[in-house]
Amino acid sequence: MTDSVTPPGLSPESPDFSPQGNATALKRQSAVGAAVTMGSQGTKFVLQFGSQVVLARLLLPTDFGLLAMVGPLVAAALLLTDLGLSAATVQRPTINQVELSSLFWLNVLIGCGLAGVAIAAAPLAAIFYATPAVTPVMMTMAAALLLSSLSAQHIALLNRRMRFGAIAMIEVGALIAGVIVGVGGALWGLGYWSLVAMQVTNGAATLILACVFSRWRPSRPGISRDALHLLRFGGTVTGYNLLGYLITNLDNILIGARFGAGPLGIYDRAYKLMFQPLWQMTAPAARVAVPLLSRLSADPAEYRGAYLAMLGGVLTLTTPGILCAIVFAKPVILVLLGERWIASAPTFAWLGVAALSLQLRQAASWLFVSQGRAQEQLKWGGLGSAAVIAGYLIGIFWGPKGVAMSAAISSAAVQIPMMWWAVTRSGPVTRSDAIRLLVPIAAAAAIAGGLLALAAYAFVWASLPMLALAGVLAYALFIGALALFPEGRIQLAKAGGIVRRLAKR
Structure with a gap:
């Protein structure tokens, strides 16, 4: 060279x-x-x-x-x-x-x-x-x-x-x-x-x-x-x-290293089954986020509006599906992968709990990178990651399910709050913007999740048509719950507008 x-x-x-x-x-x-x-x-x-x-x-x-x-x-x-x-x-x-x-x-x-x-x-x-x-x-x-x-x-x-x-x-x-x-x-x-x-x-x-x-x-x-x-x-x-x-x-x-290829294979299938569909659903926003926000960085109002619209759309699209996967974890594994993979169902459910918060990590990264704040991202992301890694080292004593459980708890309790506190200290997107966006979604998720759990006890869901029905029910309950909040109705209106514009293209 x-x-x-x-x-x-x-x-x-x-x-x-x-x-x-x-x-x-x-x-x-x-x-x-x-x-x-x-x-x-x-x-x-x-x-x-x-x-x-x-x-x-x-x-x-x-x-x-x-x-x-x-x-x-x-x-x-x-x-x-x-x-x-x-x-x-x-x-x-x-x-x-x-x-x-x-x-x-x-x-x-x-x-x-x-x-x-x-x-x-x-x-x-x-x-x-x-x-x-x-x-x-x-x-x-x-x-x-x-x-x-x-x-x-x-x-x-x-x-x-x-x-x-x-x-x-x-x-x-x-x-x-x-x-x-x-x-x-x-x-x-x-x-x-x-x-x-x-x-x-x-x-x-x-x-x-x-x-x-x-x-x-x-x-x-x-x-x-x-x-x-x-x-x-x-x-x-x-x-x-x-x-x-x-x-x-x-x-x-x-x-x-601790349990060998067999248990790791079961854990890996549960992980891929949970996260690969999630990655597919979030890819459109993830693909356009950093290049778009980087080009809009000189206009704070346009930047803020574009970011909040993308994040709100992603969470509205993904949260009901994740809730459905958590509540109906056993029939999902049984129907899609077969009986020999049924041991992965509890792990699959806990990975779903982790997925609810981990997508916020990626969304925080859009802000850090597009604003050129890579040093801050490394600092605060490192502190949050240390908490998740500590959780892994504790959870491994309870097997693959313990690892998934520790990831869910440490991410939601430490990593995500820390990163969002740091990324909203400066820049066009403020903490009040984040709170107005996230609180209605969290409340709607709690309501919809509780109602889905009741439905899970009332019917037999171990067939592909019933799982499809469970998915439709999850989205209906979540959208209905989100519509109970003024900010939630605003988010649904924005999402509907985006869908209509995309449909015209």
Whole structure:
């Protein structure tokens, strides 16, 4: 790599890669992006949820447990591969070809190094888990690190340009390729290798499609000194993301090390069944939040209105579904995964309790990152994460269910209040804004949850049509309860307006 101010072959006057337009145009573009993303999420939901159900019936808990052992290690390496450089590309007010190409080559350099580390560390991971099969699986999964490093800046550039339709097509196309390979491998009898092939295929397809849709090519290898200052912002964001990694992966590490692949596989299926649909539902807002808010940062009123509308919409959309999953945890597991997975039902219910508050963690991150307050996010996120990690270390003595229970309690009681207290100390969104938004939703959730619990005792729900009815009932009860509050009615009116505007598009 060259250490010159401008890498060879690059022009420092290269154009900026940003969406054009005023606040109104940007919000309109974000609404279109959210609509496109929402449509693609329906396809992704069917593919991911369907493949989960099919693979759960074709493979054993130990197969999923083995991948769940390797997953946290690969996830940590993926975070370090990106080093927050994608976030820097999206958040930066302007960026040119010199900086963007430099960030690409930094990603590739880091990815190659971490892939080598993963291969070298694979035997040690096998010793830690006392599972020899971890070694070849982890070595193969190192390919995912290289693929991710090559596609990171292409995806970040599309996100910066707010080309959400292209990103949606990339994600759906890559997922289709991965599901075909994974399910085909399971039918062919490849066991856990079908899950490995599914992950690697997804990464390869993402890279190919990202290059096609972005129409951007890096310049010759080189790293500009002018781009290195972005490492500070990116590194701080990565520090916070590593804390998030600990929260979402330390549970797997502890369960796998203490109880083995079988119990970990059961826990992993409960976790994926709870959180993957949630991620699908929140993806439209998560996709547009940081680029939109970053562009609106100079207009506090527009920023505040856009943020509160997104967060209110997300919570109104997701809360009833989570409540339904908590109350009807046993029939959900029985109907969707089958009898041999029934032991995961209590864990699944407690993970649902954790999901009610953990989505607020992501929403706080939108504020920190879009306002350029990455140092504060790292500080307060670190303190909150320490409470969750302490909960894991206590909960592990009660098995997988104890880990899920500790995550729910420590997140709701310590982490989320701490982060929201910190993020609303300054900036366009105040504590009173947050209270006006969240109190009616919390009250409606309590009312709807109590009524659902009564319904759970009154009828037999162990069939797919009855579970569908339970979902409809959950949303009806929640919306009815939210309408009891003046602020709740305002939120419902805003949500209805957004739906009508999206429908016209």
